[in-house]
Amino acid sequence: PFAFFQNMRETAPVRYDQDRDTWDVFRYEDVYRVLSDHTTFSSNRNAVLRSNQSSDNASLIAMDPPQHTKYRNIVNRAFTPKRVQDLAPRIEEITRELLDAVEGTGEVDLIREFAGPLPVIVIADILGIPAADRHLFKEWSDKLVESPHAQHDEAYQASMMEKARVSQELGAYFKKQLDARRVTPGDDLLTVLLEAEVEGERLNEQQLLSFCLLLLVAGNETTTNLITNAVRAFAEQPELQTKLRENPDLIPSAVEEALRYYSPVAAIPSRFATQDVELGGQWIKQGDQVVAWLNSANRDEAKFPNADQFLVDRNPNPHLAFGWGIHFCLGAPLARLEGQIALKAIIERMPNIRFKAGTELQPVTSTLVFAVKELPITFD
Template sequence: KPTVNPDKQPARYATIIFMRELARHEDQLFPFPIYRELRENTPVRFDEDRNSWDVFRYEDVHRILKDPAAFSSRRGLEVRGETLLTMDQPKHTHMRNLVNKAFTPKAINDLAPRISSITNELLDQVIQSGKMDVVHDLATPLPVIVIAELLGVPAKDRMLFKEWSDTMVKGVEGSSDEAFAQMVAERDKAEKELSAYFLAILNERRKQPEDDLVSALLQAEIDGEKLQEQEILRFCILLLVAGNETTTNLITNAVRLLTEQPAIQNQVRQNPELVKTTVEETLRFYPPIVAIGRMTTQDVEIGGQLIREGQQVVSWVGAANRDPEKFEDPDTFLPDRKPNPHMGFGFGIHFCLGAPLARLEAQIALEIMLSRMDDLSFAKTTLTPIPSPFVFGVKSYPITFSAR
């Protein structure tokens, strides 16, 4: 029965280091055989190295995400103040209702024409050359530009934006205390700069509202209660942190799959109505977020194991999404899989707020790539994984193609 060992790293530290099984780059580039082994042999286990529980089966992960009272999202990560992502009920419900008002599926769908033209403009720059780096040329700039426009950030500040949001999601490279301290310092600096930047925008919109998310957040009101300035600031920053790199990885992971399986690439190109389900299947098969952290608020039993109050529990969505108990033929990518109850966007009260936006961007990006380019092929180079244990993605993904 594990208890918290005070000599060990605090939970906050444990959340950002890889499990020992995934120490090698090759395994981070393709962790699924390891997930499978862990799911089959130790579906619920305590990892001494990280002072954390790990849960791998679909049913168990689902149960955890469905029970926010026993599995809290406040896990000591709130060094920079609370956000939606780290709040519990009832505060979470209140905040989520407020931001939902400004972040409706309708508002997102209205962005489709704009997302298409940004995608086309980005592809115009590479189409003649017959090659591109999917990460650099499309999957990174697209979500940054879209979220910047949604928030009402001027185009000239976009690259600043990208730098800040990159810094804020960067994992720690290595496992030394110095590396950790440096990462925290860099994040804090980026956060301060971003806050100052958004504060200026907020003040402008307060004087002169525009048709953007910041103005809508300033207006959003429930039972006469408005969001406080600090809450809006932290929420804007959360959107960047939670939305940009994840969407970059979704688009890249989808293209990666289509280059690994050319038959599927052709099938989807010939049947564009499959793009939607292909994006969903990517979220199951190659999910950008592979692990979701919680902290127990009471003693609970999961998969026959007693987990004590106050323990960190990591739900491995990447493993759960390929659980044969839930998905038929889980290691086969089916571009038309239906139903597809993957947990790539999480599940329950914290289900990804940005899911409609991420889906739309990925669908449009794939649709346009497949309609303008034939023979998407991986330009074989060494791949580098994103150095975060929670993320599945690569730093760059060069491809060749023939323009149509």
């Protein structure tokens, strides 16, 4: 898609797409503005329909201030950099266990064996899901993020219904876990969420449940894709592996570069103009939907010299892979930490990564996600 994005940045940086009835925004500067100006570009579809403000059970990601501010302040406490840093030993242990299991095989689907399970196990651990329930939890969250195989047909309908069923099961499960914490608090995120308050207010039951589901939906597949996309770049450009092996201190900067170069969230699809506004020479009308193309902004030559090169030591690297502004990814510190631990271990333990012979990468179906379905690799 990158050649297309470059062409759009040059010829139609802000364009209306009639078929989808949305505005696409391609340049860094304009994407940055859309994400920074939350008053003009609302995350809440209802706000521009002039009906009620977001209701209590809406998801954080679709709220505007003041609701967003209050809710975000409560959940921020669970994801401070300090709290996240304390998780490092546990993430290292999970990483070690997963890689031990494939050691000596010389060939894996990285997603199935490693990048898929890692974030799910980590978030289950943080939430305080008992180890015995982990397999259930993994099945549910896999189903939740599974992309529908085909659209506009029975298979699609079936998969949407399956998702609705799984959300219900998972919701009931979280409810049971939360009730148990009300009786016996634990040293886990569910307890933090139950007890956290801002100005005397706590999250209500609906908010607690929708937040737990949001963590799975927003955090698991994205982190899987960060790790997978990075290793894909390593397989495409083996000299990156040599550089990182020689200088492991560059791993954190390589994670940032992977986020920029192959951004897992290709686009943020839901901003709504609260007033008529000019952007990139076009007039966007009140109520219109705006799609911010992160994957294009992150390759914009006007912001990043040699934007199409993967530079492990790029500095500065003000990429927008986690969004920007008030909705900046809550899980960014966790995703970064998992990415760093995972890639360090992969570089150490999987020398000479190559695509398995005959591999043809299959992109996932959604254009909003930049990822492949499988990553079959070999290593020495």
